């Protein structure tokens with residue numbers, strides 16, 4: 001599966017744990033930081049002896065500090081940032097009669113597929129970067145400034161469930177002033193290998209919080225890793241931007257579940273917005289054929305995730321050995337959301353604070369580092 005959807009880096013999956021170990025052993029004055037994708041806190045658990053569906057962000061941070069990271073930031077935070085930007089862009093496209101349907105752009109294997117096989121769809125891709133792309137840029141701009149660190153003295157690693165992310169960070173758009181925004185991507189499998197190699201007893205680790213200022217996330221950021229999660233999170237914020245009040249109930253059931261293609265409709269005060277979600281490239285191609293042929297009409301917003309199930313069973317993940325394990329992982333993502341005090345990305349206080357620091361406004365802000373162009 002992985003070699004079909006995840007691009008060149010997946011064909012010969014690179015094990016870069018040795019690169020990371022060398023940098024940690026000889027940092028040459030660099031501060032070594034990492035960001036951790038939403039799926040990792042769930043997926044490492046069943047790989048390291050805890051029941052499937054366990055959620056252990058605190059143990060994960062402890063393990064990463066023991067491995068040698070100076071700071072550990074939460075990619076769930078930047079999933080909220082991606083949603084704020086993507087939902088704002090969707091509302092702008094609807095109000096200005098821009099190019100629709102808009103497609104999500106956070107899955108690099110899907111972006112590669114569009115660029116290489118369906119370039120006519122490029123104007124339909126959201127211009128918002130992925131959570132990895134955003135936080136990689138934010139660490140070497142915002143955090144560098146806040147911490148008084150020269151961005152060239154930061155070695156930034158992303159822990160991802162995804163082999164295609166190794167390809168994403170190598171894009172020329174993600175280099176600034178001669179240095180990479182994200183220096184290395186380590187997959188869940190590579191992380192589990194490192195934890196085992198270091199003899200870390202994951203189950204007995206204490207809880208350690210993520211480091212400021214990218215440590216808090218809404219429930220919306222957590223569901224990013226399940227198929228339909230990006231769509232659901234974006235609908236919550238688009239509703240708020242259009243109507244000035246929160247969607248209730250907050251759940252968008254039509255886009256949950258493991259069907260290949262899911263279609264639903266949200267009512268935005270009389271404006272019916274049709275939404276569609278595809279998981280797996282074959283289903284994405286089918287959905288696009290149906291949209292182009294008119295068999296699937298009036299779609300305004302569509303999500304594509306190249307891996308069946310979404311990132312929670314991504315190409316760099318430890319394998320879910322049974323359907324029950326997969327179901328438990330997906331259920332865990334929605335449990336994080338359901339038990340979160342804040343469930344909408346736009347209400348995340350650290351996101352609000354981030355925009356204030358830059359005097360920016362979602363959707364029309366001048367923060368080029370959080371957009372593809």
Ligand code: SF4
Pocket residue numbers: 005006106107108109110161162163164165305306307310311312313314315316
């Ligand atoms: Fe990577 Fe997630 Fe896309 Fe799979 S679905 S290729 S894990 S971003």
